[in-house]
Amino acid sequence: MSRRTGVHAHQLRYYEAQGLLKPGRGTSGYREYADDAVLTVTQIRRLLEAGLSTQEIGYMLPCATGAGPDLEPCPELLDTLRARLHGLDEHIDTLARSRQTLHDYIDATERRVSPRHRRCDTTLPDQTPA
Template sequence: MRIGELSSRTGVNAHQLRYYEAQGLLEAERGANGYRKYGESAVLRVKQIRHLLGAGLSSEDIAYLLPCAAGEAPELIGCPELLAAMRARLQRLDDQLDRLARSRDALADYIDAAERMGSRTYPPFEDTDQQPVPA
């Protein structure tokens, strides 16, 4: 099938399909006319890619994982290299969540402190023409 048909069957635009191909995630043969030709398995492969992207994996991660993928969801065969890569990605996400939680807590503390100050201005301005600059 050509790229337009693959696009219609998967709901993924042709530009993205070409990107997947450039990243080594999707393979196409070239016809004598230079057009891409995809096999029937490309539909499943694109669905796998979309699911893995939805899990927050990068195209580099996905290229590594796809050889171990089976089914549309996909199910991933638990080879040691695959598990190590997924655990590393999960750890990076956990680290990001921890940093975000700390930032959120610090911001909430600043807001609470500012609200406790009430209508007082800080720093106090002696010249009534000067006003605090809003953030």
């Protein structure tokens, strides 16, 4: 399955542990995947790319109908998708505010730089002196 999907075996085992994949077991004990498992793994990967948790994917996977973003309108499906989108939008807004604040600090500090100012002698813990 790993070769067929390009997904590492440990990820497949994780999907199985999360209840997203349900392989059978052969007489030798090896996992045996149904014919539709490749499509299921593709759906899982696409939903992960959308930022959904494996718990959310477990809820939505029965609604997935194709390799792309094809979902049947199952109950509460749109609520889950909209809630995730709202969370991402809030996170993006927070990052944008942080980015602007950093720009403001940089701009204000650069305006104060003059040839007479000496460099600060402080170094942040994760930086090396210039």
